[in-house]
Amino acid sequence: MNVARTAPLLEVDNLQVEFSTRRGIARVLDGISLSLTAGETLGIVGESGCGKSMTALSIMGLVPQPPGRIAGGEIRLGGEELLGATELRMRQIRGNEISMIFQEPMTSLNPVYTVGDQIAETVVEHEGLSKREAMNRATEMLRAVKIPAAEQRVREYPHQLSGGMRQRVMIAMALACRPQVLIADEPTTALDVTVQAQVFDLLKDLQEVSKTTIILITHDMGAIAEMADHVAVMYAGRIIETGSVEEILKDPRHPYTKGLISCVPHLVREPPADRPVLLEIPGVVPPLTDLGRGCAFELRCAMRQARCRTEKPKSRETTPDHLCACWVVEEKASV
Numbered sequence: 001m002n003v004a005r006t007a008p009l010l011e012v013d014n015l016q017v018e019f020s021t022r023r024g025i026a027r028v029l030d031g032i033s034l035s036l037t038a039g040e041t042l043g044i045v046g047e048s049g050c051g052k053s054m055t056a057l058s059i060m061g062l063v064p065q066p067p068g069r070i071a072g073g074e075i076r077l078g079g080e081e082l083l084g085a086t087e088l089r090m091r092q093i094r095g096n097e098i099s100m101i102f103q104e105p106m107t108s109l110n111p112v113y114t115v116g117d118q119i120a121e122t123v124v125e126h127e128g129l130s131k132r133e134a135m136n137r138a139t140e141m142l143r144a145v146k147i148p149a150a151e152q153r154v155r156e157y158p159h160q161l162s163g164g165m166r167q168r169v170m171i172a173m174a175l176a177c178r179p180q181v182l183i184a185d186e187p188t189t190a191l192d193v194t195v196q197a198q199v200f201d202l203l204k205d206l207q208e209v210s211k212t213t214i215i216l217i218t219h220d221m222g223a224i225a226e227m228a229d230h231v232a233v234m235y236a237g238r239i240i241e242t243g244s245v246e247e248i249l250k251d252p253r254h255p256y257t258k259g260l261i262s263c264v265p266h267l268v269r270e271p272p273a274d275r276p277v278l279l280e281i282p283g284v285v286p287p288l289t290d291l292g293r294g295c296a297f298e299l300r301c302a303m304r305q306a307r308c309r310t311e312k313p314k315s316r317e318t319t320p321d322h323l324c325a326c327w328v329v330e331e332k333a334s335v
Contacts, residue, residue, distance in 0.1 A: 009213050010036045010059070010181050015073035017058055020066060026288040028054050030237045032073070038180070039211040043228030043245065045218055045260065049285045051237040052217045053103075056183045059215075060100055061090040077181070096126040099174035100183040101167075108170060109158040115142075115169045116154030119176050126177045141172035145202055164195035171202065178210060185217045200226050221264050225249055233257045236285055236296035239315070243322035253324040255301045256281070295327070303328045
């Protein structure tokens with residue numbers, strides 16, 4: 001699915017977020033910039049701890065302060081600056097103009113309220129409907145996310161539903177007020193592959209009807225291939241490569257992006273003797289308090305050079321709409 005680039009709906013410009021820790025100040029987001037148009041799906045991919053969820057929480061205005069703080073940057077929705085908005089204004093925006101599907105539906109849903117009450121609460125808050133009207137909307141949303149016997153399920157509690165149904169309830173809740181932007185943070189965590197496929201198909205169907213902009217946060221390159229129009233690859237709080245899904249998957253430039261793609265399992269009957277079936281990127285993401293002046297991926301990179309240790313690479317265009325932050329890639333491009 002390709003979406004023509006038009007005026008941005010959501011813009012994140014040079015976003016910087018810091019946390020105070022016992023080991024010092026950790027810059028968990030270091031100059032994040034994103035731009036999304038209406039109806040587009042942006043995939044944000046990277047290992048755990050790279051800053052994907054913190055980017056989502058920053059957009060939602062949910063960074064805990066303290067110990068966190070927004071150190072710089074801008075976030076604009078339809079031209080409105082969100083970082084300077086009051087908490088009252090952000091409550092009006094959350095769940096109404098921007099919604100989020102959190103990772104764990106069992107912990108995100110309140111166990112002592114029916115799923116209908118939890119969906120209806122959002123509609124009453126933002127649209128001022130009566131309780132009866134809100135419950136009718138909740139039933140409609142359960143039908144929209146293809147939960148069978150919606151009239152019965154709307155009166156049930158989260159523990160009475162399967163994991164896949166609970167995730168569908170989370171999607172119904174997020175879409176109840178028809179938001180302009182939907183953030184899906186690992187929406188298929190702990191679901192089996194069949195249910196994962198159903199959730200992705202559901203999101204695509206709902207997006208086609210509502211033209212909702214989706215930010216899909218994941219560590220799964222397969223999910224990116226399935227859902228995204230554009231991709232942002234994150235590592236240690238920075239975006240190190242961006243481009244269309246076709247460019248990133250077919251012609252990745254950054255060594256880390258290549259590593260993520262190579263880690264995707266492939267079905268092979270007889271793998272070469274010198275190549276394991278399942279590859280991995282050696283090492284781990286470094287603590288954010290220990291990042292030096294150079295590239296954060298340097299210690300794990302087989303292509304590293306002396307410059308990588310002392311200078312932080314900037315994102316530069318390799319082809320139109322394809323940016324990469326890597327000294328090695330930049331030097332190859334200049335030859």
